[in-house]
Amino acid sequence: MKPFRIILGLFCLLVAIWLVLPTLVIIPMSFNEKKSLAFPPSGFTWHWYENFFTNPDWSSSFFNSLRVAAIVAVTATIVGTLAALGLSRMKHAGAGILRAILITPMVVPGVVLAIGIYAVYLNYQLVGTTLGFVIAHTMLAVPFVLIAVSASLEVFDVRLETAAASLGANRLTTFRTITLPLILPGILSGLLFAFVTSFDEIIVALFITSPYLKTLPVQIYTSITRDADPTVTAVGTIIFLATSLIITGGLIIGSQRRR
Amino acid sequence: MSQTIDTTAPGGSGPRQANGVAAQPRRWRLAAYPSLLALPAVLLLIAAMAYPLLTIVSRSFSEPEWGLQNYVWFFSTDVNIQVLLRTFSISAWVTLVCVIAAYPYAYLMTVVGPRMRLVLILCVLVPFWVSGVVRTLAWVILLQDSGVINSVLKAIGFGGVKLIRTPTGVVIGMAQVLLPFMILPLYSVMRGIDLRLVQAARSLGARPALAFWQVYLPLSLPGVFAGAIIVFILALGFYITPALLGGPRSTMLSTLVQSQVLSLLNWGRGGAMGVVLLVSTFILLALAAPLMRQRHKQASRS
Numbered sequence: 179m180k181p182f183r184i185i186l187g188l189f190c191l192l193v194a195i196w197l198v199l200p201t202l203v204i205i206p207m208s209f210n211e212k213k214s215l216a217f218p219p220s221g222f223t224w225h226w227y228e229n230f231f232t233n234p235d236w237s238s239s240f241f242n243s244l245r246v247a248a249i250v251a252v253t254a255t256i257v258g259t260l261a262a263l264g265l266s267r268m269k270h271a272g273a274g275i276l277r278a279i280l281i282t283p284m285v286v287p288g289v290v291l292a293i294g295i296y297a298v299y300l301n302y303q304l305v306g307t308t309l310g311f312v313i314a315h316t317m318l319a320v321p322f323v324l325i326a327v328s329a330s331l332e333v334f335d336v337r338l339e340t341a342a343a344s345l346g347a348n349r350l351t352t353f354r355t356i357t358l359p360l361i362l363p364g365i366l367s368g369l370l371f372a373f374v375t376s377f378d379e380i381i382v383a384l385f386i387t388s389p390y391l392k393t394l395p396v397q398i399y400t401s402i403t404r405d406a407d408p409t410v411t412a413v414g415t416i417i418f419l420a421t422s423l424i425i426t427g428g429l430i431i432g433s434q435r436r437r
Numbered sequence: 438m439s440q441t442i443d444t445t446a447p448g449g450s451g452p453r454q455a456n457g458v459a460a461q462p463r464r465w466r467l468a469a470y471p472s473l474l475a476l477p478a479v480l481l482l483i484a485a486m487a488y489p490l491l492t493i494v495s496r497s498f499s500e501p502e503w504g505l506q507n508y509v510w511f512f513s514t515d516v517n518i519q520v521l522l523r524t525f526s527i528s529a530w531v532t533l534v535c536v537i538a539a540y541p542y543a544y545l546m547t548v549v550g551p552r553m554r555l556v557l558i559l560c561v562l563v564p565f566w567v568s569g570v571v572r573t574l575a576w577v578i579l580l581q582d583s584g585v586i587n588s589v590l591k592a593i594g595f596g597g598v599k600l601i602r603t604p605t606g607v608v609i610g611m612a613q614v615l616l617p618f619m620i621l622p623l624y625s626v627m628r629g630i631d632l633r634l635v636q637a638a639r640s641l642g643a644r645p646a647l648a649f650w651q652v653y654l655p656l657s658l659p660g661v662f663a664g665a666i667i668v669f670i671l672a673l674g675f676y677i678t679p680a681l682l683g684g685p686r687s688t689m690l691s692t693l694v695q696s697q698v699l700s701l702l703n704w705g706r707g708g709a710m711g712v713v714l715l716v717s718t719f720i721l722l723a724l725a726a727p728l729m730r731q732r733h734k735q736a737s738r739s
């Protein structure tokens with residue numbers, strides 16, 4: 179039994195390194211003095227961070243992404259939560275089919291969807307517009323909200339709503355005071371998923387982007403394919419640190435609430 | 438689908454009634470048709486997914502003229518068939534690598550203490566903390582000829598290995614991106630396996646390997662199956678990783694679709710390729726769905 183455990187442990191250590199290494203290798207590269215992506219990095223400089231904040235190409239694409247993702251988070255959460263509520267109240271077999279249909283955007287190959295949306299947007303002058311980005315990204319994000327909210331509705335006791343109604347609360351009051359607070363964790367994680375889906379989306383964005391409206395992933399992609407600009411690694415490090423902070427903060431708040 | 442269409446007729450501007458400000462009879466109507474709440478999602482799906490996909494399908498049959506010429510071209514051109522087969526074989530390799538790497542990892546997650554488990558889960562989630570494109574760039578840094586892996590290999594005394602712009606490099610990068618989709622379903626299934634069943638098999642005289650093979654493995658198969666199908670389907674449609682890590686000898690179907698549409702402006706041919714990719718994905722899903730349901734039933738029965 180002992181050697182088996184050691185082999186298992188070593189194997190999993192390798193898998194863990196394989197999972198984490200690409201994230202971590204970005205950080206030292208972002209301080210590289212040379213304008214290249216060759217490993218190992220040499221010297222130390224803040225230059226690439228400076229470039230990210232001062233170069234309009236980078237900062238404007240960052241704010242574009244932030245704006246689109248914020249709108250998408252709200253719209254996808256509303257649309258997805260409504261759908262989850264409706265599906266949970268449907269009793270017949272149609273609910274399962276409808277649910278399956280609503281999560282298809284997750285499995286449709288990105289490029290096929292992207293050329294389709296591009297074709298339609300060319301007709302309706304939506305290429306390179308915030309509205310175009312928001313529509314496409316909301317469609318991609320709704321399945322994540324639907325899954326997150328459905329999960330919390332599954333453990334939600336419907337009798338609580340009946341109890342509230344029997345005490346004279348109308349539907350809106352019942353929803354606001356009973357249902358909403360109880361499924362709020364699901365809605366919030368759906369909101370987060372929707373934000374990340376939009377902020378990170380690249381394939382559709384590559385097609386519907388224009389020189390006037392670029393999102394951050396598109397800017398990263400073009401910068402990787404065009405030249406070996408180490409600003410990308412600085413951006414990656416900033417995103418990594420921001421996400422770590424948000425998640426650690428969320429965990430701390432969550433654990434305090436539970437107490 | 439017909440359900441939602443039926444219910445739109447009496448409701449009119451359905452979603453607004455969800456606010457509950459409506460008068461009594463209207464409210465009653467909403468309660469009777471809960472599917473109305475899903476209406477905005479369905480409309481969005483029709484506008485932003487169904488309509489674009491139909492546009493592509495119709496263009497693949499109608500450009501430059503009506504007929505099957507684009508499909509005839511696709512299936513009679515050697516390069517296309519090669520790329521199609523390569524897309525499937527790379528996806529299969531990625532799935533295989535993911536199963537091999539994820540199975541022991543998910544198993545370890547179920548047997549260690551809570552602290553160690555948190556560390557293992559963090560290792561699965563950390564890749565998600567960095568934008569997908571940046572992660573692919575990290576793989577370029579790791580795999581390139583002057584990259585980390587080659588530097589380490591040279592330091593130990595091995596010769597360099599060509600990794601970037603090879604199918605091997607693409608598989609390594611794609612499998613890392615998709616590994617969490619394999620580990621998480623596997624873990625959720627393995628967590629539910631009653632380890633006393635394995636102990637029972639051992640106490641009846643089975644050697645560890647036999648107990649694993651006859652008891653644990655069959656019980657964990659639903660997780661393997663669910664993870665494998667997700668990974669395979671997502672791998673089929675991968676675009677960014679093969680485009681950045683791959684070379685001309687590891688082009689996948691998605692890249693071909695993109696170049697037909699954006700570089701050659703040939704919507705008919707690009708559309709036909711896209712339809713082939715779409716149809717293969719849905720055939721796979723249709724094949725896997727009943728299998729997965731069956732396995733699930735078996736697992737829950739025992």
